[in-house]
Amino acid sequence: MLNIDAIQNGIVIDHIQSGTGMKLYNLLGLAELDCCVAIIQNARSNKYGKKDIIKIEGIETIDLSILGYVDSNITVDVIRDGVIAQKQQLVPPQKLVNVIRCKNPRCITSAEEAIDQVFLLGSGGRYRCAYCEQEYHA
Amino acid sequence: MRHLIDPLDFTVEETGALLDLSECIAQNPESYSETCTHKKLATLFYEPSTRTRLSFESAMLRLGGSVLGFATADSSSAAKGESVADTIRTVSCYADICAMRHPKEGAPLQAARYSRIPLINAGDGGHQHPTQTLTDLCTIRRRKGRLGDLTIGLCGDLKFGRTVHSLVKSLVRYPDVRFVLISPEELRVPDYIIGEVLRPARAAFREETSLEKAMPELDILYMTRVQRERFFNEEDYVRLKDTYILTSDKMKNARPDLAVLHPLPRVNEIALEIDDDPRAAYFEQVQNGVWVRMALIMTLLGLTGKGERTC
Known part of the structure; x- marks a missing residue:
């Protein structure tokens, strides 16, 4: 089995659905960070059989709110001095920017590509386009 | 600066004040005939509309202001592919207030983000009016x-x-x-x-x-x-x-x-x-649409103190 060293300080994003680790890496903009990032794909999981894991060394202040939209099963641990210092609770973010696209052909975002795709969390727990208010269906 | 994009942009109290002003105007429209002297309304209508565009134009003319604009997308820079953001930035240099109708839902909201003048949503597709x-x-x-x-x-x-x-x-x-x-x-x-x-x-x-x-x-x-x-x-x-x-x-x-x-x-x-x-x-x-639009133009331009109140 491949071994990846435990991190001393940073963030571990665990229980990512197998095969979606790279997608999360891109969504979180991790390529832009100037620190060590490891993506482990298809790690063994007692709960899910297989899972992906992302480890980010030396930083704990990145915006992870999008994880609450992507998959509520994901867990986030903040590591300090080699031990779990905090388990972050994931909640769906109030606002999603450029994560999903509005499918309403009458929406201004369908006509002007440069406009950010902005969705707001509605009272029914569903996301609506900030421009046309159409509900998003995956 | 205030815009009107969604009907709920105005609170119940603000809506009440606007309707009160509409009533005053309806009672004595002549008293308001110089309220918007030297002010210009731009009507940016990207899709056909008779009633709403003429109502806005009538409202501004009755307030003593003037109007400019276009009545179809064909006669605007949109036909050349200009974004609503660029259009409103340009129009902000020409007018004091703007009414926009657009077939794409959310276009007035996008325009409002770049507008330097009060913007009124005059209808965006099947969304808001x-x-x-x-x-x-x-x-x-x-x-x-x-x-x-x-x-x-x-x-x-x-x-x-x-x-x-x-x-x-x-x-x-x-x-x-x-x-x-x-x-x-x-x-x-x-x-x-x-x-x-x-x-x-x-x-x-x-x-x-x-x-x-x-x-x-x-x-x-x-x-x-x-x-x-x-x-x-x-x-x-x-x-x-x-x-x-x-x-x-x-x-x-x-x-x-x-x-x-x-x-x-x-x-x-x-x-x-x-x-x-x-x-x-x-x-x-x-008819009420004209009184309301007069009251709205005055409200967004901050001119509600002007004009002789008769009710």
């Missing part, structure tokens, strides 16, 4: 003397009818408003209006397919046109367009103080014979 909502509220209040304690029937295309959605969202803010939602199954009010507007507001409502059945209990009947331009499928439009036609026969069961509203234009959903019925309020609505 806030000045129609203000006009509707003005007409209801002038006819009934109140905006609460009313039973209002909304009839026709409740699915695509933006005026219906906006009116429901506005009226749930007033006490004891009861809604009768009259439509064919295919044109029912969207689920989110029920789940996210009516139910959270604890508004009394019921869905109904028979106009005749609903008539006796209504204080207000809001008729709508089935709009061809909102359908992708012509067959569906043809099948549904004549579902409800208001005739003298149906009016026999209505209350003597019913007020019949319609955002206009009508096709055939209100028979011509109803026009002479004193309960028909839809042409008053058109």
